[in-house]
Amino acid sequence: MHRPPTAEAGVADELSVVRPDLAARYAAELPAARAAVLTRLWRALTHEPLPWIEGRVPGPDGVTVRLRDGRRLHGPAPDPYATAAYVTAVRLDGVPYDRPAQLMTDLAVPHGAELAVDLDHSAASLALSRAAQPARPEEWPEKDWEWEQRVVDGHPYHPNCRSRPGFSVAEQLAHAPEHRPVVELGLVPVPAEACLVTGAWPDRMRDGRRVLIPVHPWQAAHVLKRTCEERLTGHPLMSLRTLALDDGVHVKTALSARLTSSVRDISVPSVAASMTLSAFAEELAARTDGLMHVTRTLGAVTDGSPDLAAVLRESPGEYGGAGERVLPVAALAYTGLARSAAWLGEFARLTLTVGLRLLDLGVALEAHGQNLLVVLSGSGTPVRLVYRDLADIRVSPARLARHGIPVPELPARILTDDVTALRRKLFGSLVAGALAATAGSGPALEEALQSAVRELPRTPDLAALCGEPLPVKALTLMRLSPGRVGDLWTELPNPLL
Structure with missing residues (x-):
């Protein structure tokens, strides 16, 4: 055939x-x-x-x-x-x-x-x-x-x-982070009165009364179908559409291609809420006793279309001290550190301490290996966490109120008091995602979790983590369900049971 x-x-x-x-x-x-x-x-x-x-x-x-x-x-x-x-x-x-x-x-x-x-x-x-x-x-x-x-x-x-459907071999080699290219972003001029701008949009990305919006070269060629005379250079990060600019600032661009499961655009509501969400997350991170920082959003802009928008953020490297290294959790598998059971246990204890404390306060992080970064001491000890990209967190108004924390004006899709939804968000991304991938196997994950949970405060969320199957996104089912909106879930055997 x-x-x-x-x-x-x-x-x-x-x-x-x-x-x-x-x-x-x-x-x-x-x-x-x-x-x-x-x-x-x-x-x-x-x-x-x-x-x-x-x-x-x-x-x-x-x-x-x-x-x-x-x-x-x-x-x-x-x-x-x-x-x-x-x-x-x-x-x-x-x-x-x-x-x-x-x-x-x-x-x-x-x-x-x-x-x-x-x-x-x-x-x-x-x-x-x-x-x-x-x-x-x-x-x-x-x-x-x-x-x-x-x-x-x-x-x-x-x-x-x-x-990476839609990307030719030449485009993958020119744009994908694992190929280590230097990428030239276009700058699309848009009249200021036609843009929604939040935060402090830098002068270097303005031209008189026009705002210059960074655009990914793939987006410019395949979606906007235009050339860009002015350009910025940057180094692509794990998400491909986010780049580290030469001055150290990170820029997230719209990329209307379906990578893994999702189209990577930037919605107008997310631009509108970006500074409020950033300030709120910074305030919550201050309640972790210095164990976690959140990269601040510096500015965001859109022309009203999800296909042309950008967000500027601090580099996570801003939160590393002398002799320390800041790297995404997904990169830990390439360091050799995770081969040590003692190190894994210490890392699990740090991440669960922070994740569960914030969950109790009312914020469930999407703490997978791309959003979550770890600060390592000179000897490789995990000492702090850094979190970036707040677009997919979940916030519980009821839990915030219980702790006397005002609820900011946030997009409705972020707000929920559903305990199952909150725990799924954190446990699915952190435990069944970042920690599991760092451990690399069920037995190694079990040992790390057993070591970590002994020293954690006994809360209802910890009881659920220890006593129920682990939730995880049903990624293949989601891809096979094109008519469905939102996440679909399944359960995995819990190493702690």
Whole structure:
């Protein structure tokens, strides 16, 4: 049967033109990249509430997933917290599959064809990312953006960890952080009276009565379809659309492409609320006894469209002292620190102390490995946290009131007193996300959590963390549910039970 060209083949063809020197390394990286994506997909197939799955049956040599149409899918015993690629193949009615895109295609489930395209892109882009890495590990970097660029594999648990539909090979090499480029942002002039500006928009991004809005070059070419005469240079960070400018300020730009699950635009309400939210978060962080800082929003602007907007933030590096390093939690896996059980326990204790204290006050952080950063002492001890990007936190007016904290004027989508929603936000991002990915496996996560919780204050939130399954976003189900709005959730086995 004729099959359409794959993204893997397309990347190989483009590489032969734009970077022929990477072609052989790319081909060599493909099997491991497929296994990495398949491992993430297997996590979803064995734990998410996918409607076409009837049940899961563990056995001595793995687990069998029973599909509603009578077929059987068999693979290794799952570790939902593993980050190593331990699934090299699964069997669908006895037929082996080592390519996640082909497996999803042949499962023939609703919206599976669209996900299969993403899985194909994910494996191809991941192989490209790995192929372009230096042959030898470098010394620990000093600049914050260099730490960001160490995170090669993308999301630790999302099957679309490196899916970048709409980006050519040349564009990935020119814009993606793991390829370590210097990116030229365009500056789009917009009359000041046609903009919503909050905070202090800098003079260097103004031209008389016009506001100069930074725009990502991919956005300019594919969405705005315009060229930009004036430019800024910056270093792309983990999210790809956020860059560290030459003066150290970080700029988040609109990027109307679906990376992993979401389109990365910037809404008008988020621009309007940016300074209020920043001041509020700074006040709450002051209640952590110096254990956490929040990067301040300096200014935000939009022309009224989510496709042309930008936010300026402090660099997290502003909160590191002499001899200290500030790096995103996602980069810890590349340092070797997490191999120490004692270090992991100390890190878990720090993050849970801060996260649970803020949750009790009324703020649930989206504390995944990209938003949460850690300050390390010269010896590598975790001493403080830094949090950035407040767009997806949740705030409980009732909990704030209980502590005598005024409720600021915030977007309605951020406000909730639903205890389940608040705990899902924190536990799903911090425990089942940042801590799990840093630990790298269920047993290592269990040891770190057991060590940490002994010294934490006994609160109802801690009791829920210790006594219930861990909530986590059902990332694959969300991708297979295009008509649904908002997050969908599943539960993972709790190492503390």
